Amino acid sequence: MNTSIPRCCLLMLAALLPVLAAAQGYYDASKKPDGDGTARSPYQIATLHNLLWIAQQVNGGIDLADTYLVQTQDIDCSPTRQWDGGHGWAAIGGMQTVNGMVKKMAFRGHYDGQGHAINQLYVNRPTDFQGLFGYVYGGSVRGLRLNGAHIECTENLGVLTGYAFEEEVTDCHVAQSMVKGSGIYLGGLMGYQSYGTTRDCTVDAAISGYDYLGGIVSWCVEGTVSRCHATGKIASITKTETDGTQQVGRLAGGLVGYLSNAHVDSCSSSVEVVGGNQMGGLVGVAVKSVIAHSYAAGNRVKGITYVGGLVGKNEETAVNDCFARSTVEGESSVGGLIGSLDYSGSDVARCYAAGQVTATNAAIAGGLVGNKSYTATVKSCYYDKEISQQAEGVGGFAHNDCQCEAKTTAQMKVQDTYAAAHWDFARVWAIDAAVNEGYPHLVGVGPTVQRHGDIDGDGMVNVSDVTVLINCVLGSASYSLNVSDIDGDGTVNVSDVTALINLVLNP
Missing domain, CATH: 1.10.1330.10 (Dockerin domain)
Structure with missing residues (x-):
């Protein structure tokens, strides 16, 4: 008598084992919070067991749409380091196996941290869509602090959420955390973001991965990032393929890795960004977007090509009233503010750069812009020729439509220098010898009130x-x-x- 189990049945059983284990053990400690989830009587999230209950609901197919949850005290998540055989926390939402089928589950409720913290969250899973949340769709998260998190998986990961769509994230802060992935879409706060709003958030984290890395968010399409600030370090590492070939890391920004049809306003970064191609102190690559009233300062940006103190590669994006005080290093298309400025619509106005610029190919490097297309424009801009050690403000071969003046360090710190270019020192800019080492700074832009x-x-x-x-x-x-x-x-x-x-x- 043949008692062996067919191979197809074994494979099916193997696929179901994580679900069975989760159903039998992982959620056993979950506890339904007080409240009924309405705006008048929101669920009271007070313990790690309450957080686990949220994960149990969402990962089981209940998205909590239009449900309200408030955190009532700080929550210690350090026990998650021992959960699930050392894999730790399994995110609220994301890719889940339900009844043998893989589905993308989303949290669609409204979570208010009320200024409380989630401490020492631990995730180490060989999957994607990881963080406190795996996927937030149409919901909101506000007033939450996440301290000492360790988030490690493949791709689509962030301390708050790995993936977000049409969400609203406000007043959320990540501190002393680590994000590490083997793939793409890795962010300090969020991984992949589309059609969402992020404002008044801060991140202090070490982030490492191959592609699309950002201090706040890695990928932002049709979204808005405003009044956000990031510190820490981003490392875009070389990836070894299965055939042994190596792919140089790329697309990393201190605030946003990739920005498309989106808006960044009143943001700042002091993140060290190191990697391969398309590295930026604030944004790695910007396409058909707007970057305004923002800066990167006190940081180093090092890459190969398309390396900029503020933006690595700019395509059809307007950059207004911004500055970079970053040390920038690369081979070609290296600029104190922008590495490469391409196509019509790539218009830079009322910006400056004051950082050392070092490039292997000195002809395609500049104190402000490393390389520019004939249709891009630079207006009313300045760069510190002493600090940058660059003879040209705009490198490359297209020098039409360039209003970029070289100034000494002393001249850069005098308001009269900018008078002819009509910079707004009443509402946008200010100069104070005690602030920003005397260089012009942006009024009201910097680390947020909640942080400082x-x-x-x-x-x-x-x-x-x-x-x-x-x-x-x-x-x-x-x-x-x-x-x-x-x-x-x-x-x-x-x-x-x-x-x-x-x-x-x-x-």
């Missing part, structure tokens, strides 16, 4: 924060620089107290 104003950590910017900061300046208390340096000039001083008072009076 809430000194005492009570979730609000108020009088107690001013008291703490005054004590810090006077020396009767000690606080770390990244918490107390409100104006971003690198020191904790009286101007920070003034800035915080203004925040309290004009929230």
Whole structure:
């Protein structure tokens, strides 16, 4: 009698084992939160077991559309490091196997962290769509802090969510976290984003992977990123294919890796970006988009081709009122602000660069732009010729429609330098010897209030924060620089107290 099991049945059983294991063990500790999920009585998320309940619902096919959830206290997720044989947390949503079929499950509810934190979340899975959430579709997440997260998988990953569509993410902050993938779409906050809105968010993370990497979001199409700030390091690594050939890493930006038909406004980055092609201090590649009132400073951008202090490769994208103070290194198409400026619609206006630029091919490098097409334009721009050590503001061979003046470091720090170009020093720009080392800075742009104003950590910017900061300046208390340096000039001083008072009076 033949008692062997057919191979097809074994394969089917193997496919179902993760689902059976999850059904029998992974969600056993889940606990339904208090509340009924309405706006008047939202679900009260107070424990890791409550978070697990959300995952159980969504991954089982209940998307929680129009459901409201609020986090009521900080949640320690360090136990997830031991979950599921060391694979850790399984994201809320994403690609799930249900009844033997692989489906993309989405969270469609509204999650309000209310300023609380999720600490030490651990994910290490040989799959994609990973993070706290795997997939957010049409939902919203706000007021959440994620500290000390470790997110490692293949692709489509971010500390908050791996994949997002038509979502709204507001006031979310990632700190001291690590994101690592073997593939593409890796972001500090979000991986892949389409038709969504991201605002008032910050990230401090180390990110490494092959392609499409971003400090806030890796891929942003038809979306908006505003008032966001990123710090940390991004490494775009070389990928070895199955046949042994190697593919150089590409497309990385301190804020956004790839930007298409989208808008970046009032954002900043101090992320070190290192890799291969299309590396940018703020955006790796921008296509048919708008980048305004934003900057990259205090960072290094190193690549091969299309390397820029602000944008690596610009195609049909307007860049207005921006600056870069980045050290930029590459071989060709290397620029202090933009590596390559291509096609009509690629118009740069009222921008400057003040960073050292080093290129192997000196002819295709510039203090402001490394290379430009004949249809792109540069208007009312400047670069620091002493710092950049570049003789030309715009490199390459197309120098038509270029208004880019070389200035000394001293001249760059004088407001009169920009008068002829009609820069707006009433509402957009300002110069202060104590801010940005004296170079022009953008009014109201930089690390957000939530990150740098809430000194005492009570979730609000108020009088107690001013008291703490005054004590810090006077020396009767000690606080770390990244918490107390409100104006971003690198020191904790009286101007920070003034800035915080203004925040309290004009929230």
